[in-house]
Amino acid sequence: MLAKWWWRFHIEPNALWCKVIKSIHGPSGGLHDNSNLKANSGLWYHIMKLKDDLATLEINLSSLFMKKVENGNDTSFWHDKWMDGDPLCASFPRLYRLESNKCCCVSDRCPTPRGYDIEPLIVDFGPLGLDNPPGLNFHWAWCRSIRSINEVEEHNNLVSILTILHLYVTEDTWVCSIDSSRKFSVRGMINLIIIAHHTLVPSSPTRWNNISPAKININSWRVLNKRLPTRINLDRMGVDLDSVRCPMCDEDVEMKDHVFVSCKIATDNWKEVAKWWKIPYDSSFHLHDVIHMAENTIISPKLVKFLDVVVETPIWITMKFRNNMVFSKKRLSKNLLLNDIKLMSYAWVSSRYRKACLNWLEWLIYPCNAISFSCNSS
Numbered sequence: 001m002l003a004k005w006w007w008r009f010h011i012e013p014n015a016l017w018c019k020v021i022k023s024i025h026g027p028s029g030g031l032h033d034n035s036n037l038k039a040n041s042g043l044w045y046h047i048m049k050l051k052d053d054l055a056t057l058e059i060n061l062s063s064l065f066m067k068k069v070e071n072g073n074d075t076s077f078w079h080d081k082w083m084d085g086d087p088l089c090a091s092f093p094r095l096y097r098l099e100s101n102k103c104c105c106v107s108d109r110c111p112t113p114r115g116y117d118i119e120p121l122i123v124d125f126g127p128l129g130l131d132n133p134p135g136l137n138f139h140w141a142w143c144r145s146i147r148s149i150n151e152v153e154e155h156n157n158l159v160s161i162l163t164i165l166h167l168y169v170t171e172d173t174w175v176c177s178i179d180s181s182r183k184f185s186v187r188g189m190i191n192l193i194i195i196a197h198h199t200l201v202p203s204s205p206t207r208w209n210n211i212s213p214a215k216i217n218i219n220s221w222r223v224l225n226k227r228l229p230t231r232i233n234l235d236r237m238g239v240d241l242d243s244v245r246c247p248m249c250d251e252d253v254e255m256k257d258h259v260f261v262s263c264k265i266a267t268d269n270w271k272e273v274a275k276w277w278k279i280p281y282d283s284s285f286h287l288h289d290v291i292h293m294a295e296n297t298i299i300s301p302k303l304v305k306f307l308d309v310v311v312e313t314p315i316w317i318t319m320k321f322r323n324n325m326v327f328s329k330k331r332l333s334k335n336l337l338l339n340d341i342k343l344m345s346y347a348w349v350s351s352r353y354r355k356a357c358l359n360w361l362e363w364l365i366y367p368c369n370a371i372s373f374s375c376n377s378s
């Protein structure tokens, strides 16, 4: 995982590779500011760009790594992220420009106690007041005095933050807020991406056909909401796979539209189902079109929920066919798939919908003639 290099960049500042990166891309390695990023920057380009890639999932990679200040001797006051929010150089840009020693440490700028009687509580350096809390000495090293309203405002805000800063004797360390261990792990990163991915992908409204078994309804919902472990979904979650290609035909990447619609096996199923029900099927159909086929087909309203059961069946059967190939290495006969679709859908409709009678032989030929609502189920 590329994110691991972010962690290593932070915890191995004295490693040779880290020094080389800093000499090329600046003290922060270009990780926080990659505005000058060029695609030909080599491998480090992809590491820097990871921040933008994860931003599409609303993961702020920079904010995951933070310095835990102890004695403040190994933490850059302006460049390291050691408080919530951005590094101080980004949060207080006007003061950063005035700083004469931009590489100073936190311990250089940490306020120290002073006697109340030595200096006034408020010190004015110009036309505007600079607030200094009582009892603290601040060790600034500005190039010139602070004078504009904006500079004074930044100063007063920074001072109010620093008043609660206390240093200790132990050494500073990096922490990662990816999980409670406070250390980076690839597993933790994968979990974070999975959670972000599921949070961001808006769920399609739940469709529930009460004639279909629960497992069929749930399967359709999982297909619509990218909850199936297709190879492309697993790859996006960071799972290391030998191939992301379709296990049934090896002619395209295994995306849900391919598996359930455009893969040869799936297309043949849909064509057979359309011929069986004497309804149109367009080869340009996408998954959304086939899943909503029953609602969008001109057919007796009484028959819509039956056709909907039939539509869900090829999706279920294709998934089983695919899983058999992946996990059992067994290739089932695709010539029998239409028979399975007819048999399964008949079994579900006849056993779960008691307000109609189904003629099995008619069902095999043309289902619209097989359903009778006049029979008495009792």
Ligand SMILES: [Zn+2]
Pocket: 246, 247, 248, 249, 250, 251, 252, 258, 259, 262, 263, 264
């Ligand atoms: Zn395929």
